[in-house]
Amino acid sequence: MDEPSVPPHVEQSVAAIVELHRSHFRRAGRAQRVISTTTAAVARPATLAVIAVAVTVWVALNTWLTATGRVAPDPYPYAFLSLTVSAGGFLLAAMILIAQRHDDELSTLRDQLTLELAILSEQKTAKLIALLEELRRSVPDLENRRDEIAEALAEPADPSLVLGAIEAAHREPGA
Numbered sequence: 001m002d003e004p005s006v007p008p009h010v011e012q013s014v015a016a017i018v019e020l021h022r023s024h025f026r027r028a029g030r031a032q033r034v035i036s037t038t039t040a041a042v043a044r045p046a047t048l049a050v051i052a053v054a055v056t057v058w059v060a061l062n063t064w065l066t067a068t069g070r071v072a073p074d075p076y077p078y079a080f081l082s083l084t085v086s087a088g089g090f091l092l093a094a095m096i097l098i099a100q101r102h103d104d105e106l107s108t109l110r111d112q113l114t115l116e117l118a119i120l121s122e123q124k125t126a127k128l129i130a131l132l133e134e135l136r137r138s139v140p141d142l143e144n145r146r147d148e149i150a151e152a153l154a155e156p157a158d159p160s161l162v163l164g165a166i167e168a169a170h171r172e173p174g175a
Helices: 008-027 030-042 045-067 079-138 148-153 159-170
Strands: none
Touching (some): 008 079, 030 079
């Protein structure tokens, strides 16, 4: 069975989004790419299982060696294990923060692109409404009446005024 064909404008949109992501990751430095790859590899359920097994084996081995009268490399209270886990946790937390910051930069780019496209679409829609209203007024067969809503919609919104209205709506009463 043939795959359904995707319209060219959809293919172009998908390609643009893919290029945005690729471009963002190409601009990342080598260290950032290594950290992102490492964090992605560690962020898997199997990693948790490996860590749990490793800690369990470490504790069991050291406990068994101590119980059999042998010298354990890290006897209870497992100072080396504690140091290893603490250092690993600290490094992992730092890597997660670094990777998250990089991902947030991409998210900010997408948000900005979405906002710019929304404003552009609003301006285009306002222009279309204005053109339709002009056409309605110029066609002799159509009733020439005033449509206040269409007139209001024909004016592009001022993003600063909209932002001010949103901020005013979110302010606490009496603040």
